[in-house]
Amino acid sequence: MAELKGNLVIGQSGGPTAVINSSLAGAVQEALKHDEITGIYGMMHGIMGVLNEDFVDLGKQDPAVIEGLRRTPSAATASCRYKVAPEEYDKALEVLEKYNIRYFFYIGGNDSQDTAKKISELAKAKGYELRAIGIPKTVDNDLPVTDHCPGYGSVGRWLAIGVRDAGLDTEAIGIVDTVKVIETMGRNTGWITATTALAKTSTGKSPLTPLSKGGNLQVEDEAPHLIYLPERPFDEEKFLADVDAVYSRLGYCVVAVCEGLVDKDGEYITASSRAIDTDKFGHRQLGGVAQYLCDVVANGLNIKARWDKPGTIQRVSMMCASSTDLEEAYMVGQMAVRHAVEGKTDYMVTLVREPGPEYKCTTGLVELEKVALGTKRVPDEYINEAGNGVTDAFIEYARPLIGGPLPEYVRLEKIPVKA
Amino acid sequence: MAELKGNLVIGQSGGPTAVINSSLAGAVQEALKHDEITGIYGMMHGIMGVLNEDFVDLGKQDPAVIEGLRRTPSAATASCRYKVAPEEYDKALEVLEKYNIRYFFYIGGNDSQDTAKKISELAKAKGYELRAIGIPKTVDNDLPVTDHCPGYGSVGRWLAIGVRDAGLDTEAIGIVDTVKVIETMGRNTGWITATTALAKTSTGKSPLTPLSKGGNLQVEDEAPHLIYLPERPFDEEKFLADVDAVYSRLGYCVVAVCEGLVDKDGEYITASSRAIDTDKFGHRQLGGVAQYLCDVVANGLNIKARWDKPGTIQRVSMMCASSTDLEEAYMVGQMAVRHAVEGKTDYMVTLVREPGPEYKCTTGLVELEKVALGTKRVPDEYINEAGNGVTDAFIEYARPLIGGPLPEYVRLEKIPVKA
Numbered sequence: 103m104a105e106l107k108g109n110l111v112i113g114q115s116g117g118p119t120a121v122i123n124s125s126l127a128g129a130v131q132e133a134l135k136h137d138e139i140t141g142i143y144g145m146m147h148g149i150m151g152v153l154n155e156d157f158v159d160l161g162k163q164d165p166a167v168i169e170g171l172r173r174t175p176s177a178a179t180a181s182c183r184y185k186v187a188p189e190e191y192d193k194a195l196e197v198l199e200k201y202n203i204r205y206f207f208y209i210g211g212n213d214s215q216d217t218a219k220k221i222s223e224l225a226k227a228k229g230y231e232l233r234a235i236g237i238p239k240t241v242d243n244d245l246p247v248t249d250h251c252p253g254y255g256s257v258g259r260w261l262a263i264g265v266r267d268a269g270l271d272t273e274a275i276g277i278v279d280t281v282k283v284i285e286t287m288g289r290n291t292g293w294i295t296a297t298t299a300l301a302k303t304s305t306g307k308s309p310l311t312p313l314s315k316g317g318n319l320q321v322e323d324e325a326p327h328l329i330y331l332p333e334r335p336f337d338e339e340k341f342l343a344d345v346d347a348v349y350s351r352l353g354y355c356v357v358a359v360c361e362g363l364v365d366k367d368g369e370y371i372t373a374s375s376r377a378i379d380t381d382k383f384g385h386r387q388l389g390g391v392a393q394y395l396c397d398v399v400a401n402g403l404n405i406k407a408r409w410d411k412p413g414t415i416q417r418v419s420m421m422c423a424s425s426t427d428l429e430e431a432y433m434v435g436q437m438a439v440r441h442a443v444e445g446k447t448d449y450m451v452t453l454v455r456e457p458g459p460e461y462k463c464t465t466g467l468v469e470l471e472k473v474a475l476g477t478k479r480v481p482d483e484y485i486n487e488a489g490n491g492v493t494d495a496f497i498e499y500a501r502p503l504i505g506g507p508l509p510e511y512v513r514l515e516k517i518p519v520k521a
Numbered sequence: 522m523a524e525l526k527g528n529l530v531i532g533q534s535g536g537p538t539a540v541i542n543s544s545l546a547g548a549v550q551e552a553l554k555h556d557e558i559t560g561i562y563g564m565m566h567g568i569m570g571v572l573n574e575d576f577v578d579l580g581k582q583d584p585a586v587i588e589g590l591r592r593t594p595s596a597a598t599a600s601c602r603y604k605v606a607p608e609e610y611d612k613a614l615e616v617l618e619k620y621n622i623r624y625f626f627y628i629g630g631n632d633s634q635d636t637a638k639k640i641s642e643l644a645k646a647k648g649y650e651l652r653a654i655g656i657p658k659t660v661d662n663d664l665p666v667t668d669h670c671p672g673y674g675s676v677g678r679w680l681a682i683g684v685r686d687a688g689l690d691t692e693a694i695g696i697v698d699t700v701k702v703i704e705t706m707g708r709n710t711g712w713i714t715a716t717t718a719l720a721k722t723s724t725g726k727s728p729l730t731p732l733s734k735g736g737n738l739q740v741e742d743e744a745p746h747l748i749y750l751p752e753r754p755f756d757e758e759k760f761l762a763d764v765d766a767v768y769s770r771l772g773y774c775v776v777a778v779c780e781g782l783v784d785k786d787g788e789y790i791t792a793s794s795r796a797i798d799t800d801k802f803g804h805r806q807l808g809g810v811a812q813y814l815c816d817v818v819a820n821g822l823n824i825k826a827r828w829d830k831p832g833t834i835q836r837v838s839m840m841c842a843s844s845t846d847l848e849e850a851y852m853v854g855q856m857a858v859r860h861a862v863e864g865k866t867d868y869m870v871t872l873v874r875e876p877g878p879e880y881k882c883t884t885g886l887v888e889l890e891k892v893a894l895g896t897k898r899v900p901d902e903y904i905n906e907a908g909n910g911v912t913d914a915f916i917e918y919a920r921p922l923i924g925g926p927l928p929e930y931v932r933l934e935k936i937p938v939k940a
Contacts, residue, residue: 170931176689270595413829512589
């Protein structure tokens with residue numbers, strides 16, 4: 103493959119995460135090693151930066167700043183949710199030609215991979231040599247082919263710790279704050295919601311007795327007790343029966359629900375109907391399902407329910423970033439550049455889980471057309487039969503992604519006192 | 522003061538926090554040093570554990586478990602929100618006598634201090650020698666006399682980091698997700714909401730240029746841009762004008778609001794009207810104000826708004842516990858026992874900020890009757906004139922409480938690119 107000399111552009115798209123800047127750092131630091139890459143530019147607000155000729159020079163930053171991106175959340179070159187109109191692709195390509203951009207990288211989810219694919223196709227049609235590689239990023243973890251997506255492990259760790267702590271809270275004060283419903287992100291898939299199951303860590307690991315019970319803590323006694331994913335139609339009657347069963351056994355109940363829950367007709371349980379809340383891809387703003395379900399519980403069971411909705415904090419916060427996720431996000435950025443320099447184009451970098459008992463992850467490539475606009479849902483083998491929890495197979499899949507073990511807590515032993 | 526030989530009982534009350542178990546550990550480890558304290562018992566579910574004779578032996582736990590409480594969130598002896606009925610105090614005292622309990626410690630907020638006071642008064646009236654000391658705990662930071670309350674520094678650190686990260690998110694993607702409203706806890710006071718101002722850290726500290734602006738980042742450009750406390754009546758018209766002004770300047774806006782915001786008539790903006798959502802103290806369950814204000818913004822300004830409500834996670838999570846808070850919580854537990862052994866009774870331990878340029882905190886004592894049921898609101902000098910932010914005096918007050926500096930992030934410099 104002949105050496106291709108020219109400039110590189112990279113952009114960030116979609117909801118910012120704890121680790122998307124790590125992918126940017128990986129790409130920039132790799133690009134700096136290659137002489138054929140003459141300039142390294144960042145698109146401001148993703149593809150809009152190309153259309154507006156709004157770039158930032160990433161090659162001329164203080165190296166400490168690029169390194170610092172690895173511990174900085176959100177999107178340093180700013181992000182967008184912009185669907186390029188058919189007539190705008192010509193303009194985009196003109197700008198790339200004008201700036202002699204020969205390497206095009208787009209960090210994002212399936213919509214972003216589609217954008218990269220279309221630009222590359224147009225370049226080919228016009229005879230402009232361009233190498234376009236997609237870099238995966240989505241907390242939703244719904245891209246096909248790749249084992250998982252950068253960003254997912256960090257939201258998983260955040261929720262595992264947050265739900266564990268919030269669950270201990272309910273365990274301690276469930277006597278009055280009986281039911282807690284925690285709403286997680288997840289547009290059409292339950293990958294994020296499912297990670298709340300990683301909050302269950304004490305089982306079989308501690309000889310300590312939970313104070314509210316007479317014996318060792320069982321897995322079904324640990325929060326979250328019920329987990330609802332959009333992969334199963336949500337049934338309010340069944341939900342109430344599930345909550346009632348946990349409440350009858352423990353005296354309290356912690357529930358994790360996906361913001362994108364749908365009923366048997368595929369309609370969102372709650373979603374904004376305001377026109378301004380629908381983005382250019384036709385996605386409606388979600389949120390409010392936990393509050394709604396608290397009303398359902400209060401009205402249906404006459405017990406008190408409260409809700410937490412950590413919202414964007416779960417997606418973007420660096421509080422609990424997964425060390426594994428941070429490393430892998432860096433790696434996909436780095437490998438995207440390496441593959442492009444080698445001559446590859448029209449691929450997205452994937453994460454590949456190597457076989458064996460120890461978790462080991464390398465990278466691969468998949469054609470952009472195979473991931474663009476596709477969505478991977480949580481498979482049946484990861485969802486329990488009752489549709490209100492996950493299986494051990496899911497736990498095995500997800501646990502390595504959230505980094506090291508959760509912080510270790512203690513429980514008192516129920517040593518009785520005599521008068 | 523004659524030595525008082527007998528058993529000790531300690532209980533945890535109200536909303537669990539990241540550090541209430543540190544106070545428990547401080548008390549237990551101190552009590553173990555004193556021979557006159559023969560048994561160390563924990564009330565299960567606070568004062569309900571006394572009424573139900575439901576105790577756990579804390580003196581016989583593995584010492585590693587007691588030490589481990591210092592890193593374990595929530596309430597290890599379980600908590601309650603229980604208002605002791607007048608006729609139940611006799612029963613409580615009978616149980617204390619039955620178990621030869623001579624030292625009574627209650628960790629909690631103003632309702633809990635009132636309970637401790639009443640039990641002690643009854644013991645005096647009946648001639649039963651009992652030493653009762655209150656240990657402060659409330660994320661609300663609304664107890665009188667004490668400089669601040671254990672639990673507050675940790676929720677402050679959590680919100681400072683969480684709101685900074687969520688603010689960077691809006692800065693990156695505000696082009697589509699324009700307004701973000703973050704709802705914090707705080708029943709009748711804005712202490713918690715005010716800590717979100719500690720998210721503003723870049724100002725004057727970084728030579729880096731925010732990408733969306735031409736110059737250095739100014740404090741008014743950093744999230745949160747607007748902060749509303751219940752100490753000022755909330756006016757929707759003024760709120761819309763405030764949001765509109767920030768939006769016009771920056772193109773996006775991040776708002777922090779207290780769940781307990783009230784209108785000019787003192788009515789909560791949003792609160793549950795369900796009977797089961799009112800606790801034994803007459804407190805109604807709050808929550809939902811951020812969602813409500815998103816509707817106000819969408820309808821009033823026709824721009825997109827989304828909300829985060831971290832809920833109980835902010836209160837209880839160990840994710841971002843303040844090292845200062847953890848130490849001080851331990852100290853108040855330790856000092857409570859030390860003072861009781863010295864002969865003190867009917868006091869609450871306070872945190873006392875020593876004068877001088879360096880933050881230094883010691884403990885003091887205040888009569889229970891001076892704190893029971895009292896509420897300290899955010900004083901005028903901590904709230905800005907416009908009623909939509911805090912003053913530098915508040916920042917000086919609060920910054921040392923959240924522990925060390927926030928994690929250091931980087932910003933790219935806006936180095937332009939020429940075609």
